[in-house]
Amino acid sequence: MIEKEQIRSFIFKNFMFNDNSRVLKDNESFLNSGIIDSTGVLELVSFVEETFNIQVNDDELIPENLDSVIQLVQFIQNKKK
């Protein structure tokens, strides 16, 4: 689960500014918890595309694919298959 740790680390640094007082749950919705706003999604997608060498199509840019650590891991693994 290298992807999961890389994603967690990116979110933690870029959107939570290494705030140790907050715990990021794997199934926590980024939007509902306010960790990422809608503009932040673009940053997240750039990171995913560059780090995992995949292309995220417009129709894949939906909360069901990208709104939590678990969803992201699942999405990346599916794309890599």
Place this chain on the structure above:
Amino acid sequence: MCGIAGIFDCVKLNPDILPSFKKCVNILDHRGPDGKGIYFDEFTALGQARLSIFDLEGGQQPIPNEDGSLWLVCNGEIFNYIELRKELENKGHVFSTHTDVEVILHLYEDYGENLLKYLNGQFAFAVWDRKKHSLFLARDHIGICPLYYSKIKDQFAFASEAKALFFLPGVTPEINLQALIQTFTFWAPLPGESMFKNIFELKPGYFMWVNEKKSYTRQYWKCEYPSDETGYITDPVQAVDEVSFLLEDAVRLRLRADVPVGAYLSGGLDSSITTSLVKLKNNNKLRTFSIGFEDVNFDETYYQQLVSKNLNTDHSAFRCSNESIGNVLEQVVWHTEKPILRTAPAPLFQLSKFVKENGFKVVLTGEGADEFFSGYNIYKETKIRCFNARQPDSALRPMLFSRIYPYIATNSRTLKFWQSFFQKDLLKTDDPFYSHRLRWGNKSYLSGFLRNDLLQHVSDYDPVDDLQDRLAGYIDPYDPLTRAHFLEAHIFLASYLLSSQGDRMIMSHGVEGRYPFLDKRVIEFANRLHPNFKLRILNEKWLLKKAFAGLLPDEVIKRNKQPYRAPVKASFMSNKNLIDNWFSEQKLNETGLFDVEKVNLLQKKIFQPDTVVSSRDEMAVTAILTTEMLTDQYIFNKQLSWLPTDKYIKVLDYRTEKAMV
């Protein structure tokens, strides 16, 4: 307008306080450069820094009544003073000046605290009643003019700006952490609070009594809405007639002055309406002023020139560069006395200077129309969310958000996420904060940059719960759209718009803003309008467009509303030293409020080249920067280059009864 200050000691005022009190008055020089006066007796001192607009020769304050038993200091204008004065003179009152504000004294003689219902104006004043041994203070209905106070043992002190109070013994500036969290949530401290501990704001629409036994505040005016459909104005002809009459009259009264009156012209609908109404009343060459931006994304020069040409005004534009925004930010914060989340006040600070340099000290301006005639997107957003809540599974209804936020539609890659954002808590339409809770979510984001030890102090504090407790169910009976209007007027308008973007910026260079849309009668009328007359489907300010279409170019009537904003990232990129200095580890440790690591990560993130910065990261940078500046200036007493030199102050010593007129 002016700056006022005062101190009341219920035991006995120590005359040794006079030098400190003179400093209180002197520091308000930017509000009142035209003269300064102090009255003092055994218990009370009143002071005023004057911006002379009426009775240029004889209007010095403090002003006494006929027998010297009452003394007044007032910041502001009473626009209906001519009518009031006539009635009062017929009843036998004798006036000693030709100012507008003297009517307050004589109304007080006849009506006491009930005088407020007779006033049409913008004001914050204090009347010292020597016979009753009481101080009576009041602030206008909507909060155009500021008034702060503090209690120190047996003393009560007040001033137009908190900075004046810090000259008094026993008043020490200390950051109010809860107010900081409120500012990170609502853009400003909640009504009644200030950024400093033990300094309070007299709320808009309130008066206050202070004497040796007690002090208390009471509300005399508030925004009220019809309780059911039958209370609304539903006849469009009546609505057009009434809004035309009221705004014309509001403008007519606001042209009263013994100095020339100019107008701000933003290129938007509201200031175009007020300017066109001035032209209706006066055929002379009206001077208009506006801001143009170096950054074309913010610039409205085209529309400003269009309206100016159409109305034949003598127009001057100040061109705001990205760099200048960072250059003036420290001065801006010194004036706002609170952190700001956007840079929008900085160009207004420069505009005020520009107007002053052009020889004007009064301008009409269009604020208030968005709040009371449904100009803001938040009203449309609320309407769409309520509409979507009726069919939450509809795939088409969320597309409506693209109508009000075109950037959603232009970037198809974030479309679904935006829609998802607005669908959050969609069905909770009974929530009194249904319209605003989504926006207030930035609180935890911005507060997250504070140091953990500070956050622990306020870990139990939720500003939204606090607001709900303060409102005590007042807005619950209304529908979500009406609640949204109330919240905009109650929190955003007075505490942010009329303060950080209004009074504090315009008065920074001794210029007075006058606001026809905030005439009490206009607001009361707008609050009785049927919602469809304000927001017709998704067409904002429908009634204003309908009523004033004949006076303005079609392009202005039909253009989409462009919210007034100023560049953030580009401004700070042009001023890299500013951020490097204020976000340095040394500086952050000195002020001791923000977590160094978090701030450094944010700094790296937003200053990466070619990065699109989210608006909440821009807000975070601006909030941190201006909080640092505020702390440096007020808590650590940084030497400031722009403080006024000592000016002559006329002192009236009334410490013996004999001295009474």
